[in-house]
Amino acid sequence: MKRKLLHIIVCVLLFYSFSFAQAALEIIRKADDLMRGKSSFAQITMTIIKPDWQRKMTMKAWSLEPDYSILYISEPARDKGTVTLKRGNEVWNWLPSVRKVIKIPPSMMLQSWMGSDFTNDDLVRASSIVKDYTHTLLGREVYEDYECYKIQLIPKPEAGVVWAKVIAWISVKGFLELKIDYYDEDGLLVKSFLGSIVKSFGDRRLPSHWEMIPHDNPGNKTILDYDELKFNISVNTDFFSLQNMKRVH
Amino acid sequence: MELFLHLAWRNLWRNKRRTIISTSSVFFAVLLALIMRSMQNGSYDYMIQSSVGLYLGYIQIHGEGYWEKRSLDQSIEVRSDKLESFTLLPNITHVVPRIEAFALLSKGLSTKIAQIVGIDPSKEDGMTGLAKRIYAGRYLQEKDTGILLGSGLAKSLGLHCGDSVVIYGQGYHGVTAAANVPVIGILKLPIPDLDNMMSYLTLKHAQWLFDATGRMTSVAFMISSQAELENTRSQLKRIAGEHMEVMTWQEMTPELVQSIQADSAGGILMLLILYIVIGFGIFGTIMMMTNERTREFGVLISVGMKRWKLITITVMETILISLLGACAGMIVGIPILWYLYLHPIPLTGEAAAAMYAYGLEPILPFSIAPGIFIAQTMIVFGLAVICAVYPLLIIRKLKPVEALRS
Numbered sequence: 001m002k003r004k005l006l007h008i009i010v011c012v013l014l015f016y017s018f019s020f021a022q023a024a025l026e027i028i029r030k031a032d033d034l035m036r037g038k039s040s041f042a043q044i045t046m047t048i049i050k051p052d053w054q055r056k057m058t059m060k061a062w063s064l065e066p067d068y069s070i071l072y073i074s075e076p077a078r079d080k081g082t083v084t085l086k087r088g089n090e091v092w093n094w095l096p097s098v099r100k101v102i103k104i105p106p107s108m109m110l111q112s113w114m115g116s117d118f119t120n121d122d123l124v125r126a127s128s129i130v131k132d133y134t135h136t137l138l139g140r141e142v143y144e145d146y147e148c149y150k151i152q153l154i155p156k157p158e159a160g161v162v163w164a165k166v167i168a169w170i171s172v173k174g175f176l177e178l179k180i181d182y183y184d185e186d187g188l189l190v191k192s193f194l195g196s197i198v199k200s201f202g203d204r205r206l207p208s209h210w211e212m213i214p215h216d217n218p219g220n221k222t223i224l225d226y227d228e229l230k231f232n233i234s235v236n237t238d239f240f241s242l243q244n245m246k247r248v249h
Numbered sequence: 250m251e252l253f254l255h256l257a258w259r260n261l262w263r264n265k266r267r268t269i270i271s272t273s274s275v276f277f278a279v280l281l282a283l284i285m286r287s288m289q290n291g292s293y294d295y296m297i298q299s300s301v302g303l304y305l306g307y308i309q310i311h312g313e314g315y316w317e318k319r320s321l322d323q324s325i326e327v328r329s330d331k332l333e334s335f336t337l338l339p340n341i342t343h344v345v346p347r348i349e350a351f352a353l354l355s356k357g358l359s360t361k362i363a364q365i366v367g368i369d370p371s372k373e374d375g376m377t378g379l380a381k382r383i384y385a386g387r388y389l390q391e392k393d394t395g396i397l398l399g400s401g402l403a404k405s406l407g408l409h410c411g412d413s414v415v416i417y418g419q420g421y422h423g424v425t426a427a428a429n430v431p432v433i434g435i436l437k438l439p440i441p442d443l444d445n446m447m448s449y450l451t452l453k454h455a456q457w458l459f460d461a462t463g464r465m466t467s468v469a470f471m472i473s474s475q476a477e478l479e480n481t482r483s484q485l486k487r488i489a490g491e492h493m494e495v496m497t498w499q500e501m502t503p504e505l506v507q508s509i510q511a512d513s514a515g516g517i518l519m520l521l522i523l524y525i526v527i528g529f530g531i532f533g534t535i536m537m538m539t540n541e542r543t544r545e546f547g548v549l550i551s552v553g554m555k556r557w558k559l560i561t562i563t564v565m566e567t568i569l570i571s572l573l574g575a576c577a578g579m580i581v582g583i584p585i586l587w588y589l590y591l592h593p594i595p596l597t598g599e600a601a602a603a604m605y606a607y608g609l610e611p612i613l614p615f616s617i618a619p620g621i622f623i624a625q626t627m628i629v630f631g632l633a634v635i636c637a638v639y640p641l642l643i644i645r646k647l648k649p650v651e652a653l654r655s
Contacts (some may be wrong), residue, residue: 008419050322052420065434078460079425093417100415102355115423 005046023152024135028168030175032130034204037231040062044224048116057114062102062233062248066128071246073114084113085245091120096246099241117214117222130134132159133166143178143194146171163190174205176196189215199231251596253558267541268570271534275574275633276581278527282591282625283582284615285523287366289516291590291616293509296524299609300505301498303377303439306469308482309501309506313492316501321350321421324464325493328602334488335533340481342422343376348455348464352418352426354398354448356406363402364446365416367455367465376471379436379449386410386434389637391495393432394454401445403435412433428458439606476618529631532636535567539640547652556644561639571633574625583622589615 042061042127048054053238057076071084081096091104108120133153155161164179164187169179180193191214195207210224238244261268301307315323335344335507353360356401370389374380379397380388389397396416398408408414420426430450440443456462471480478497486495488589499506549559593612596604599610 022597024307048423053322055423077426082425095415095417095425095427097427098415098417100355100417100427100429102353102360102417103358105353105360105362108353112419114425115419221637 008143022138024149025130025139026168027149027151027175028133028135028153029130031168031170031177032128034061034067034206035177037138039231039233041228041230041233041236042226043228044226046116047113047225048114049219049223051220058227062235062239064235064237064240068237068244069242070248074249079114081249082246083248085121085240085242087240092242092245101245111227117212117217117220129153129168132156132161138167140172141169143169146173146176146178148172148178176205176207178207191215200228201226202231204229204231253561254566260562261569262567267534267538268426269530271538271570271573272577274530275629276533276578277634278530279575279578279626279629280582280585282523282527282622282629283578283586285520286616286621286625287586287589287615288622289513289520291593291614292620293513294616295609295612295614297498298507302463302471304342304443304469305474305498305501306376307472307478307498308470308485309312309496310485311466311469311470311490311494311496313494314493316496319349319351320384320463321348321419321459321464321466324348324371324461324466326463327465327468329465331488335468335470335485337571338481338484338488340472340474342473343469344370344468345372345376346452346465346472347373347467347469348452348459348461349423350420350426350455350459352416354402354406355417355533356408356412359406361402362408363398363448365418365455365458367446367450367459369452375433375448376457376469382436382438384437385637386432387453388434391450391451391453393433395431397434397436397437397449397452398432399444399447400435401438402448403432405445408432408435409612410597418459421461421464424460426458426460431453434465436504438638447480458510487499505606505649524628524632528632528636529645531571531633534637535639537632538613539563539643542642543647543652546647548648551649553655556647560641560644564637567637567640568634571637573631574633575630578629579622579626586615590617621644 040061044059044061046057046059048057051228055076057079058074060074061069067086067088069086073082074078081094083094085092085094091109093102093104094100095102096218097249104120110119112118113120113122125197133155136152136154138150138152141148146169150169150170151168153166154167155163155166162183162184163182167181167183168177170177176195176198178195181189182191182193184190191212193213194213195209195212197209198205199208201208206226206229208226208229210226212222212224214220260409310325310327310531312323315325326447332344332346335341346369348364351362354363355361368379370380370391370393374388383397384400386397389395390422396414398406398414406414411431413429416426416428416430418426432578436444436447436448436449450458452465456464470481470485472478482497483497489495546559594613595601596613598610604611
């Protein structure tokens, strides 16, 4: 009798933890779908903030999940027309001033992109937060007036993710990714990605103001403001070709 | 006392041959130690000078934090009158401004990462002899907008003189730096790492490319000698002003310091072996001399000579011999070293080939730093005086009867 009871308790516990994991995965999947869509177009203002200077750039971005994207810089004048193309693991740049396409070699992948706190690798990697991690629901927490799920993501060993742990705060209502903390192997908080100013883009409501804060470089920050965002636009892989990157504008 | 000295002096010349043998053992010891140390120090100085002369310089000034981050954002504005004021400092022989950044070089489909250095062509050549390294094309001139490439870099990109290459990187404050420039010269740089990495533009052109007008990342200094390093560094620190770091080559390349230290440790070991050989040589002659004179000592003590007087005289003799030998060694050593300093020994064979490969003249240089003369002469003199303890012990325990019979 006793043994049977124990058996039941174990089963219930297992079921519970399983369903927690299941719930966490579901939340992440919903949030991710909301953010990405199959394809998208965005108009973004990027502000790079360093301790002693700052710089503003505007750009247009097209993407076709999961492998393709194009970024076109429209301001400032000196950089206008520069295009970054991501195809799978490769990053290419089109430099209108010298009329040349350059493939970024692997050794440059960890360099900053356009002087921001993003690296070339960040553009390419964008590992799937759905597929590459195991998820655990840690509980609920209020963040910036939003009731949020707090979810821990541990990368799967084969995923090749540089982080040891990621914690995400996703709002209960609307599944908005509001805060994501990235930790390294030593358990140190390396960077945070914060979303705020929720706006309607078409039929979706999403944060329009994103701040990327690298904690190892105090005083540095990169801000992304989405001025326009459209989902499921009609583009195909041909759009993301080396030929087309010279033509987009 | 004067009497003792007088007696000791007379004793020396009583047996000229004996004195000359002992004196010359000290003389050769001093000469050998001098030549050895002078050669060692000379080659360290040469090693330092040629290593730092390749690129780094003895001292560099950067913006605060540049050495760690190596970013154009830590570049500094140094006005030309300030650069001039550096040249006026004593001991400073070269002042070389540079702007350095990493960027991509691309030709066709191949792209390589390269170190781009913006230089003042004549100042750079004055310090590093860059113009001599040209092996195709020509060296940069003040108004050029072309690029010089290390031969390894040029080869891996398939570039020749007259081709054009695209530079793409990030300029000051993250702006895009992109330009299409002609290759005007190819350099054969002595160190493979440099040969595969380095490319040179004029300072003005690089400042324009990186959108950093009037800015530089470092100012390198050559000084007249390693001995003036700390002194010059503190002078520079005073002039440089706030938010600048003034670094010596030791701080910039700890590896070089270590390799010199390792080499120097070997040199000191050799020197110790030399001292041991020298010490026993002197000891041998003094022991022989003392044994030869046992009978004489015996007679003197038996006729009533006080032992301490005898000891004093013998010690004085040894000191005089050492002094004579040391002075002679120095007098002969100075012109020899001076000659070798002015005419370093040329090397041949494999050693020469290795030095050529590093872009150095294959020579064995000598140093004539006064410290060497003082230290080596004092050490050998000290060794000789220590050897004087032997006759002292003998005389103290001498039994006149036995001594007379010997």
